[in-house]
Amino acid sequence: MEGKNKMGRFKKTGEKGVPDLNMGSMSDIIFMFLFFFMVITTMRESSLFVVIQIPKATEIQKLEKKALVSSINIGKPNQNYIKKYGPEPRIQLNDQFAEPKDIVEFVEVEKRRRNEVERTMITWSLKVDEKVKMGIVTDVKQELRKASAFKVNYASRKDIKR
Amino acid sequence: MAKKTPGLNTGSMADISFLLLTFFLLTSSINTDQGIQRRLPPPLAPEQDVPEMNRRNVLQILVNMNDQLLVNGEVLTDVRQLKNRTKEFIANPTNNPSLSEQHSKYIEDLGENIMVSKGVVSLQNDRSTSYSMYLSVQNQLTKAFNELREEYAQQNFGKSFDNLSESQQKGIQKIYPISISEAEPSNYGGKK
Numbered sequence: 001m002e003g004k005n006k007m008g009r010f011k012k013t014g015e016k017g018v019p020d021l022n023m024g025s026m027s028d029i030i031f032m033f034l035f036f037f038m039v040i041t042t043m044r045e046s047s048l049f050v051v052i053q054i055p056k057a058t059e060i061q062k063l064e065k066k067a068l069v070s071s072i073n074i075g076k077p078n079q080n081y082i083k084k085y086g087p088e089p090r091i092q093l094n095d096q097f098a099e100p101k102d103i104v105e106f107v108e109v110e111k112r113r114r115n116e117v118e119r120t121m122i123t124w125s126l127k128v129d130e131k132v133k134m135g136i137v138t139d140v141k142q143e144l145r146k147a148s149a150f151k152v153n154y155a156s157r158k159d160i161k162r
Numbered sequence: 163m164a165k166k167t168p169g170l171n172t173g174s175m176a177d178i179s180f181l182l183l184t185f186f187l188l189t190s191s192i193n194t195d196q197g198i199q200r201r202l203p204p205p206l207a208p209e210q211d212v213p214e215m216n217r218r219n220v221l222q223i224l225v226n227m228n229d230q231l232l233v234n235g236e237v238l239t240d241v242r243q244l245k246n247r248t249k250e251f252i253a254n255p256t257n258n259p260s261l262s263e264q265h266s267k268y269i270e271d272l273g274e275n276i277m278v279s280k281g282v283v284s285l286q287n288d289r290s291t292s293y294s295m296y297l298s299v300q301n302q303l304t305k306a307f308n309e310l311r312e313e314y315a316q317q318n319f320g321k322s323f324d325n326l327s328e329s330q331q332k333g334i335q336k337i338y339p340i341s342i343s344e345a346e347p348s349n350y351g352g353k354k
Contacts, residue, residue, distance in 0.1 A: 135289035
């Protein structure tokens with residue numbers, strides 16, 4: 001073999017098949033992917049019952065601490081619920097539809113989930129569909145004020161053009 | 163010599179980790195929470211009076227049920243004009259008597275007296291105003307204040323606001339606080 005190769009460097013040596021690929025490091029690469037995704041993503045908290053298309057804005061701030069954010073979703077019920085609840089926008093808190101009057105209780109429950117120090121630092125993220133009218137949003141805001149939940153975030157998407 | 167241990171077949175390892183990867187991809191979401199942040203005012207006590215403000219210190223913004231804008235009695239056709247109107251109103255560089263009053267205020271974080279505007283933006287919308295309009299108004303107002311802060315930082319420190327020290331940022335935030343007061347919404351749009 002050796003001798004032959006030296007002689008005809010560019011000659012094909014015949015029955016040499018494709019060597020087996022070493023797949024050992026493949027799993028390492030995939031694991032790296034896995035950890036990458038685990039770090040940059042978060043678990044989906046609850047499935048949405050309402051359709052929400054968040055409006056665009058340019059002056060956006062990111063919310064730093066994910067654990068200190070509680071969401072209030074407002075939008076039209078989606079296909080599965082529109083028959084039961086009608087096309088009017090509704091509020092979704094955690095895993096159920098709610099009325100504005102339920103907000104105070106929701107705030108209490110969410111506050112109890114955190115420890116004493118963090119309670120005043122909770123940001124209430126209002127995820128509202130862009131087509132929703134202000135009436136229901138105002139009701140929610142008034143309830144939040146009543147429940148002394150003052151730190152509010154109007155969820156929006158980054159608008160690239162200025 | 164000890165018996166050679168046979169090599170483990172790690173080929174299927176990749177399949178297992180692929181499975182895990184797809185599982186996590188499906189159950190997680192990347193979207194980070196972001197948006198425009200505001201502080202709601204505490205609820206008014208029933209006997210508490212609304213403080214009287216000088217007319218010139220209020221920039222009144224009305225948004226009606228058809229998403230039309232009225233700023234101090236003047237119709238604005240484009241939301242984007244709102245930013246410059248707000249900046250002009252707050253900064254009032256020419257000391258125009260119809261724009262906001264300036265008064266000298268001691269800012270601890272910067273350690274000096276600085277002319278600060280007394281102006282307040284009053285925002286009132288209708289119950290039938292669309293949320294996207296409301297948010298773009300809020301966006302324009304935020305932009306106005308952000309630009310005022312940025313300009314102050316550039317003029318006085320020669321740096322961008324983001325690169326200033328924490329106390330400097332706090333100081334500038336006190337010079338240009340986001341003073342937006344939201345009135346109770348009107349209900350000309352009819353039903354709730």
